[in-house]
Amino acid sequence: MSTVFNFTFVPWFRSVAPYIHTHRGKTFVVGLAGEAIAAGKLQNIAQDLALIQSMGVKIVLVHGFRPQVNEQLAAKGHEAKYSHGIRITDEVALDSAQEAAGQLRYEIEAAFSQGLPNTPMAGSTVRVISGNFITARPVGVVDGVDFKHSGLVRKVDAAGIRRTLDFGAMVLMSPFGFSPTGEAFNLTMEEVATSVAISLQADKLIFLTEIPGIRIDSELPESDDNPIDTELPLDAAEKLLASLPPPQKPTDTAFYLQHCVKACKAGVERNHILPFALDGSLLLEVYVHDGVGTMVIDEKLESLREASVDDIGGILQLIEPFERDGTLVKRDRTEIERDIHQYTVVEHDGVIFGCAALYPYPEARTAEMAALTVSPQSQSQGDGERILKHIEHRAKAMGLESIFVLTTRTMHWFLKRGFQQVNPDWLPEARKRKYNWDRKSLVLVKKI
Structure with a gap:
């Protein structure tokens, strides 16, 4: 039994080693959809992120909270409202978002604090630090729709994030930003993660999402071997995006793709869309040759x-x-x-x-x-x-x-x-x- 294990483990570990060397010292921004946490995936994702960090990668984790906010709204008898794929954040929705963010940050910090024996977190020390790294501005009124307390990223404190990463901590960010006058704005996880990745000129922007990845030839029948495009050149991604309607929900093809394209055009060399439903998808994407999701890459950089x-x-x-x-x-x-x-x-x-x-x-x-x-x-x-x-x-x-x-x-x-x-x-x-x-x-x- 042990001989068989040795013959499988040793070649595998050797094949992974080049990727460990390649990624050491690099910066990854990970956008974690709130749906992943609602689906009970947080524990395993936290373990995988801790493992990646232990191999010398600097990590910024941006969590989403779409289903958690909707749950809070439903408990208050309030309806969730969206337009242009963005939440309309009234006073009740803002309160719900702040409550959901507080609860999620508590859960995420707890997940990174576990060090039980015989688990992947045994012996690990993961310092998770949050901060007011985002300055925001209001979305305002678009096509006659007042988005109220919904905001957009105005500025990222990249120097502050880098100092925190250099300290050896993982940076945890909620999709909130504040105006210079202290007004709070509800942002989207996707925009925050993209803006942070661009400001840091991160080596990777990774979205852990509800979808398995992107298929550029959606007209063709899926094959069991390759249901998605594991690598999508930027020009092909841009052409696909131009052919799609504006996204309204996270499962729309353009929803995450638009952010990957934006980051790629702004200098982030590797942009990934991964399924959180697949256990270990982060590790498989980062340390295995072909990966398991879709990576948008600017070939001109190469x-x-x-x-x-x-x-x-x-x-x-x-x-x-x-x-x-x-x-x-x-x-x-x-x-x-x-x-x-x-x-x-x-x-x-x-x-x-x-x-x-x-x-x-x-x-x-x-x-x-x-x-x-x-x-x-x-x-x-x-x-x-x-x-x-x-x-x-x-x-x-x-x-x-x-x-x-x-x-x-x-x-x-x-x-x-x-x-x-x-x-x-x-x-x-x-x-x-x-x-x-x-x-x-x-x-x-x-x-x-």
């Missing part, structure tokens, strides 16, 4: 693009050492020049640091990814994975169902990223005719 003729020299210079040692099959300049528009490159400061080519076989609903190369200077920084994701998106856009690679030395890298080995006879007929049986390349396939 200098990831399709190649042009001006890149031929850089590609040749990049792949030549790998051709010389036999890792790659040799390609001459004429072949690369002919196929240049099949290539994707990663460029930093005018230098090509990575590339790959995509050769489609539409009749077989598949494509070959060839010449995947990353400079030794930038290996282990994720460029290979970014190129792979970009190639997958290109193949998906062509309506293909899989991609395949031929390799003699890098099988394990591909296996870790969802590829499976198949017999060379699997290859499309046109590719099989060009297969070099003397080289004995392994054939690996990934469904997309």
Whole structure:
């Protein structure tokens, strides 16, 4: 029994280690929907956040309280009113929001204070500090609707939040802000989390939500393997958002997506939408390669693009050492020049640091990814994975169902990223005719 455990635990722990190193010292802003707390998920989420913090991540937690406020209103015989997807906060609703926020902060602080033996919180010390970090202004009157005590973020005290994080504490924020005259405003969790992430230039903005993520091809039937898009480039996210009606409720596709797009455009590189219904979704998203939710990412930040003729020299210079040692099959300049528009490159400061080519076989609903190369200077920084994701998106856009690679030395890298080995006879007929049986390349396939 213990031997089996060792064989499963050790490779798993080793595979997680690079992500632990990558995220140490980074800042995550986590927006926790009030529905997650109402669903009884707080205890496990608190344990996961404590674990992430223990591995060197600085965390700002912004809680929502939509269902809790509605519960308080119902107890007072008062109806919850919304417009434009925002609560209309009258005096009764403001009182209810303050009561709900006080109760929730008590519950959240209690959840982070538990250190029972034989639990994930054993031996942990999580200092949770709150403060008046948000200056707010009223929403005012929009399209004839007076939003009363509902507000918008005017300013974030980023310096104060950073000092608190540097002290080693987790910052807890309620969706409240105050005007310079001391007037309280009810804000939305989503706007507070987004504004804080932008002000801090956080490394991640993460929403724990009622939805599993985003599907850009909503017209297509869902597959059990991939019901959502795990990575959504900013331009695709913007196009999707432009095609959707203004969101009215949290389950609308545009509701969280609009905030991810806003943060991404303002410099927050990674923006995630995760389902709170899946136990451990935070850990799976942060420490597992493909994650479990949708991540909106600005590919321009990665200098990831399709190649042009001006890149031929850089590609040749990049792949030549790998051709010389036999890792790659040799390609001459004429072949690369002919196929240049099949290539994707990663460029930093005018230098090509990575590339790959995509050769489609539409009749077989598949494509070959060839010449995947990353400079030794930038290996282990994720460029290979970014190129792979970009190639997958290109193949998906062509309506293909899989991609395949031929390799003699890098099988394990591909296996870790969802590829499976198949017999060379699997290859499309046109590719099989060009297969070099003397080289004995392994054939690996990934469904997309």
